[in-house]
Amino acid sequence: MTELSVVVPCYNEEKNLPLIVEQFTDLAAENVDIRVRLVDNGSTDNSAEVMAELAEERDFLSTTTVDQNRGYGYGIRRGLEEAEGEFLCWTHADMQTDPADTIRAYELIQVQMDPKSCYVKGNRKGRPFVDRLFTKGMSLFETILMGTQLRDINAQPNLFHRSFLTRIDDPPDGFSFDLYFYYMAKRLGYEIIRFDVDFSEREYEEAKGGTTLRGKWKLTKRTLGYSLELKRRTK
Numbered sequence: 001m002t003e004l005s006v007v008v009p010c011y012n013e014e015k016n017l018p019l020i021v022e023q024f025t026d027l028a029a030e031n032v033d034i035r036v037r038l039v040d041n042g043s044t045d046n047s048a049e050v051m052a053e054l055a056e057e058r059d060f061l062s063t064t065t066v067d068q069n070r071g072y073g074y075g076i077r078r079g080l081e082e083a084e085g086e087f088l089c090w091t092h093a094d095m096q097t098d099p100a101d102t103i104r105a106y107e108l109i110q111v112q113m114d115p116k117s118c119y120v121k122g123n124r125k126g127r128p129f130v131d132r133l134f135t136k137g138m139s140l141f142e143t144i145l146m147g148t149q150l151r152d153i154n155a156q157p158n159l160f161h162r163s164f165l166t167r168i169d170d171p172p173d174g175f176s177f178d179l180y181f182y183y184m185a186k187r188l189g190y191e192i193i194r195f196d197v198d199f200s201e202r203e204y205e206e207a208k209g210g211t212t213l214r215g216k217w218k219l220t221k222r223t224l225g226y227s228l229e230l231k232r233r234t235k
Contacts, residue, residue: 003033005085006102006157009075010093011041014050021054021061023099028060031103037062038093039079042069073177080165087115088165091157097122101197105159108193116161119185122197124155138223142179145227148186154178155197160185175219176226187234 006024010017017038024036038055040048040063048065055061064079076090087109089102105120112118127135135152142150158181167188171180186192 002035002085004031004087004089004102004106005035005037005083006099007037007039007076007079007083007088007090008093009039009041009072009079009090010043010047010051011069011072011075012043012045012047013093014043014046016093016095017047017050017054019095020093020099021058024061025058027100027103028058034103035060035062035084037064037079037083039064039075040066041072041075042066071173071177072175073171073180074173076177077171077173083162086162087159088162089157089159096200097124097156097197102157102159104195104197105157108195109159109161112191112193114191116163117190118160118193119164119182119190120157120159120193120195121182122155122157123152123194124199125196126199138220141224142183142227145231146183148183150179150182150186152194153182157197158182160190164188164190172226174222174226176223176230179223179227180230183230183234 008020028034028036038051038061040051051063055063062082064082066075066078079090080088087106089105091097091099091102101122105122109115109118109120135154139151139153142153154175158178164185168181168184171177
């Protein structure tokens with residue numbers, strides 16, 4: 001079995017795909033037991049064609065196609081279902097976090113006493129003040145509501161042993177996917193390992209989450225609604 005599988009959900013990322021694959025190619029050359037699975041999450045641009053062309057030339061690279069976009073989380077879930085590694089990871093395709101962070105996360109979990117009971121997650125540094133303020137507010141709300149400390153919930157990458165998937169049920173299709181996995185890891189008693197990652201501006205295209213104040217408000221409302229549902233489900 002492959003040691004590490006990295007899932008990269010992609011929605012209209014045709015310009016960023018060659019950049020991230022180039023970096024993963026360098027990482028794969030240094031770390032032979034890594035597989036990367038790009039998920040075309042219902043893109044309406046040429047992402048599918050770009051992925052197929054890139055995957056033809058690289059043995060470590062596989063693709064998953066979602067015909068219609070059902071949400072950020074759904075794309076990741078589809079990729080995780082098809083991933084082959086003992087340890088599973090996901091990160092974004094927008095180049096705001098370094099693909100090399102996935103290897104750093106893997107190295108961190110490998111030196112733990114019980115890697116199967118650990119959950120590794122990035123901790124973003126270098127973000128604009130307004131974004132940091134928004135994240136702190138959401139972190140405080142989720143911490144109070146869920147009764148456990150939850151900070152920088154949407155930070156990447158996320159990495160864990162594949163057995164974790166057998167202990168969770170019905171993750172959300174939308175942007176609350178990160179919250180669900182992070183919270184369930186804490187609820188199930190996993191050791192949470194955080195490490196700092198640099199957060200950069202996107203090279204191409206716009207972010208798919210809440211970047212404007214209006215977008216942040218819409219994302220907040222959806223997240224709050226899901227958080228209340230999750231709290232009820234896990235009482």
